[in-house]
Amino acid sequence: MESMEKIVSLCKRRGFIFQSSEIYGGLNGAWDYGPLGVELKRNLKQAWWDDMIAHHDETQAVTGAPSPFGMVGLDSALLMNPKVWEASGHVGGFSDPMVDDRETRARYRADQLAVFALEFVAADGGVTSYDGVLFAAPGEIGKTDDVELFEPHRKRIASIQKNHAGKQLRVAAVPNALQDEMLRAKVLAPGASAPGTLTAPRAFNLMFKTHVGALEDNSSITYLRPETAQGIFVNFKNVCDTARVRVPFGIGQVGKAFRNEINPRNFTFRSREFEQMEIEFFCRANESADWYRYWRERRYNWYLALGMRRENLHLREHEKDELAHYAAGCADVEYDFPFGRSELEGIANRADFDLRQHMQTSGKDLRYFDDQEPDEQARRYLPHVIEPSAGADRGALAFLCDAYHEDEIGGEMRTVLKLHPRLAPIKTAVFPLVKKDGMPEKALAIYRTLKRHFNVYYDEKGAIGRRYRRQDEAGTPFCVTVDGDTLTAGTVTVRERDSCEQVRIGVSELQPYLGDRIGA
Numbered sequence: 169m170e171s172m173e174k175i176v177s178l179c180k181r182r183g184f185i186f187q188s189s190e191i192y193g194g195l196n197g198a199w200d201y202g203p204l205g206v207e208l209k210r211n212l213k214q215a216w217w218d219d220m221i222a223h224h225d226e227t228q229a230v231t232g233a234p235s236p237f238g239m240v241g242l243d244s245a246l247l248m249n250p251k252v253w254e255a256s257g258h259v260g261g262f263s264d265p266m267v268d269d270r271e272t273r274a275r276y277r278a279d280q281l282a283v284f285a286l287e288f289v290a291a292d293g294g295v296t297s298y299d300g301v302l303f304a305a306p307g308e309i310g311k312t313d314d315v316e317l318f319e320p321h322r323k324r325i326a327s328i329q330k331n332h333a334g335k336q337l338r339v340a341a342v343p344n345a346l347q348d349e350m351l352r353a354k355v356l357a358p359g360a361s362a363p364g365t366l367t368a369p370r371a372f373n374l375m376f377k378t379h380v381g382a383l384e385d386n387s388s389i390t391y392l393r394p395e396t397a398q399g400i401f402v403n404f405k406n407v408c409d410t411a412r413v414r415v416p417f418g419i420g421q422v423g424k425a426f427r428n429e430i431n432p433r434n435f436t437f438r439s440r441e442f443e444q445m446e447i448e449f450f451c452r453a454n455e456s457a458d459w460y461r462y463w464r465e466r467r468y469n470w471y472l473a474l475g476m477r478r479e480n481l482h483l484r485e486h487e488k489d490e491l492a493h494y495a496a497g498c499a500d501v502e503y504d505f506p507f508g509r510s511e512l513e514g515i516a517n518r519a520d521f522d523l524r525q526h527m528q529t530s531g532k533d534l535r536y537f538d539d540q541e542p543d544e545q546a547r548r549y550l551p552h553v554i555e556p557s558a559g560a561d562r563g564a565l566a567f568l569c570d571a572y573h574e575d576e577i578g579g580e581m582r583t584v585l586k587l588h589p590r591l592a593p594i595k596t597a598v599f600p601l602v603k604k605d606g607m608p609e610k611a612l613a614i615y616r617t618l619k620r621h622f623n624v625y626y627d628e629k630g631a632i633g634r635r636y637r638r639q640d641e642a643g644t645p646f647c648v649t650v651d652g653d654t655l656t657a658g659t660v661t662v663r664e665r666d667s668c669e670q671v672r673i674g675v676s677e678l679q680p681y682l683g684d685r686i687g688a
């Protein structure tokens with residue numbers, strides 16, 4: 169597994185991802201996708217849209233009906249009536265516990281700030297606890313293996329250690345220190361010069377507030393959506409009434425979401441502005457457990473089909489105590505990022521919670537009407553919902569990490585992104601071997617023909633080996649080179665990125681040859 173530094177550096181160097189507003193010092197938690205990055209992310213979203221919505225042709229695995237179940241799309245507004253967020257529970261409960269450091273002005277998620285005490289072990293095995301000061305550092309509560317010590321920490325530990333000569337130092341977790349006023353007063357925060365600078369944890373709502381219209385008072389408050397899902401629920405009736413869909417069916421949406429994360433981190437992994445690809449799949453209550461299993465497997469396999477390495481991808485079923493009170497099941501698709509195993513997508517069985525909440529708050533009847541149900545009592549009902557909810561930025565980052573390789577070709581090291589052709593930003597590069605003898609003209613003609621079908625790049629500058637390597641780094645699956653034989657025999661070489669193997673084929677066969685392999 170490559171280091172995150174190498175991936176971040178490639179992203180910046182080759183124009184995949186830049187810091188937002190970089191010339192002004194950036195904005196924490198916001199990222200810009202450069203010319204290669206925008207293509208990668210668009211390709212990922214397009215693959216999702218095509219596979220889940222536009223080209224979806226899956227028969228009803230659960231009910232056994234021969235026709236495919238319905239999958240339709242939606243593009244709802246980012247700004248919605250604030251009552252949506254009251255009904256969904258986001259106004260009341262979409263928060264993280266937060267502590268502030270009064271000295272450094274840093275803000276931490278209380279559940280991501282590990283507190284530990286020092287212990288000294290004497291040669292005879294006797295343990296002395298040092299209770300003068302506790303240390304807080306970003307990390308997992310209750311764990312001490314990866315604690316990251318800051319300079320003031322180190323200084324203090326060194327001076328304490330002087331008084332315990334001959335004893336071995338170890339650290340012990342103090343799990344609830346931030347909640348306890350007495351203990352909190354002893355905590356030395358990361359970067360702080362003295363203990364006791366952290367505030368008590370308090371709930372911090374993650375929604376960005378804004379005002380709609382000219383008046384900036386309480387009546388004009390609304391929020392940037394923290395998920396795309398609620399746009400789907402509030403349109404459930406509209407879609408049922410217009411799209412001729414029948415339960416079971418799904419509505420998919422791709423779009424921006426905003427969360428005022430306390431600690432944006434790990435590059436684009438946890439950002440304040442990001443994109444989601446969400447499906448709300450509506451089914452009968454008695455079939456929901458089966459559909460839940462179906463979507464879990466289907467979504468996990470989707471990443472594999474796009475080339476993600478199986479050994480890096482995991483499907484983790486949540487423990488009962490991790491589930492929201494209404495949820496009947498939840499699983500995460502997780503990826504082994506260089507910074508640890510982390511969530512790419514969640515698949516949740518949300519029962520009828522969301523539709524029921526919106527029905528109660530809006531006073532509108534959101535029940536589905538099944539005109540083919542013989543039992544009159546059972547015709548109207550609230551469907552249950554399976555929600556596969558994926559992050560486009562996290563997906564793009566995972567595919568970048570998975571594709572990143574350094575290998576040796578002909579005695580030379582190269583960096584190569586082994587991206588699936590569907591995801592590759594540029595599908596083919598076309599080069600004249602040299603910049604003379606009519607080769608550039610021929611290469612440009614080929615470039616223009618191919619460009620009608622997919623994203624092609626033309627490059628005539630520099631040694632051919634360097635041009636290949638630039639494309640390897642960009643993840644371009646094929647390079648076509650025009651040489652002397654092209655002009656005499658009408659053939660070109662096609663070099664494949666991963667194997668570096670070259671084949672010679674006729675110019676007239678080029679488009680179908682590449683099209684087959686790229687899937688265009």
Ligand code: GAP
Binds near residue numbers: 396436443512514
């Ligand atoms: N509607 C359900 C929902 O929003 P979530 O687990 O909060 O569930 C779903 O988010 C997905 O959205 C996550 O699996 C992740 O891929 C992406 N996501 C959530 N918060 C994110 C953030 N701060 N930065 C980037 N992606 C994020």
